[in-house]
Amino acid sequence: MKALLIRDLRLALRAGGGFGLGLAFFLLVAVLVPLGVGPEGGMLGRIAPGILWVGALLACLLSLDRIFALDYEDGSLDLLVVAPIPLEAVVAVKALAHWLVTGLPLTLVAPVLGILLNLPAGGYGWLVMSLALGTPALSVIGAFGAALVVGVKRGGLLLSLLVLPLYVPTLIFGAEAVKRGAAGLEAGGALALMASVTAAAVAVLPFAAAAALRVNLR
Numbered sequence: 141m142k143a144l145l146i147r148d149l150r151l152a153l154r155a156g157g158g159f160g161l162g163l164a165f166f167l168l169v170a171v172l173v174p175l176g177v178g179p180e181g182g183m184l185g186r187i188a189p190g191i192l193w194v195g196a197l198l199a200c201l202l203s204l205d206r207i208f209a210l211d212y213e214d215g216s217l218d219l220l221v222v223a224p225i226p227l228e229a230v231v232a233v234k235a236l237a238h239w240l241v242t243g244l245p246l247t248l249v250a251p252v253l254g255i256l257l258n259l260p261a262g263g264y265g266w267l268v269m270s271l272a273l274g275t276p277a278l279s280v281i282g283a284f285g286a287a288l289v290v291g292v293k294r295g296g297l298l299l300s301l302l303v304l305p306l307y308v309p310t311l312i313f314g315a316e317a318v319k320r321g322a323a324g325l326e327a328g329g330a331l332a333l334m335a336s337v338t339a340a341a342v343a344v345l346p347f348a349a350a351a352a353l354r355v356n357l358r
Contacts, residue, residue, distance in 0.1 A: 141225065141233055148237035151210060152203070162199040162242045163249060169195035170253035188257035189267070189318035195253075196246045196271060197278060197307055203242055204282035204303065205289070205296045207234050208353070212290050221357055227350040235276075235283040235346070243275030263322030270314040270331060277338035280345050281306045287349035290356050309337050 173191050174184060211217035220230050250271055251264050259267065285303035292298060313334035320327035 141229060144220075144225070144230065144233050145237055148234055149240060152206070152237060152241045161202055163245055165202060166195050166199045166246055166249065166253065169198070170256045173257065184258040185260050185322070188254060188259040189263060189322060190315045191257060192250055192254060192259070192267060193270075193274075193311055193315040193318070196243075196250065196275065197311055199246055200238075200242050200275065200278040200282060201300060201303070201307075203238065204286050205299050207238055207283050207286040208290045209286070217290070217353070218357060221353065227353060228346045231283055231287065231346040231349040231353070232280075232342075235279045238282065239276050239279040243271070243279055247271040247275060259318075260322040262324050263318050266321030266327050266331070267318045270317045270334060273331065273335045273338055274310045274314040277310045277334075277341045278307060280338075280341045281310075284345040284349040284352070287352040287356070290353060310334055313337065 169191065173187075177183060177187070208217060211220065221227055223230075247268060250267055254264055254267055281303055282299075285299045285306070288302060289299045313330045317327040317330035317334065320330060
């Protein structure tokens, strides 16, 4: 399992579809939004939680199609299916690798981009906590979507259409937690709901993704 994780991390970084691309997109969102809506600090502060969460969500979406595509193209996915390692564990490791090269860097850099969007001081801690709890769900849901479209030519658009509706609860609860925290209100409820979504995704979707892989590779 450790060797598979290290291999996937190396492939993701070497292929250029994870770390740099996601961060660059996240930075572009944070820079372009003030140019589009104007530099008025009050307005930027009000929309910053939603913008940061939407930017993180779309940045995670960029590299989802590569979770299984590279292994499918070189035939190693067929070997993983028949390997003694449970396929559900393989899916979980690949989702973890995606989070380490995409979700974790986005979580760490988000406070810096919050400064560009004039995020109120009370929202920074909630922003980091919400992204730390929510981005794993984005990776696991994305792995499930990638398993559904593995082997489909130009399945990137189809993948986006499949996973975006599943991302909505995480987006709503994550942005609401940051918004309430920035306003000085109680945000623990929204954060707990988002953590519940993440826990449910981690518990259920690796099994669903493994079943989808078995069907598609049959």
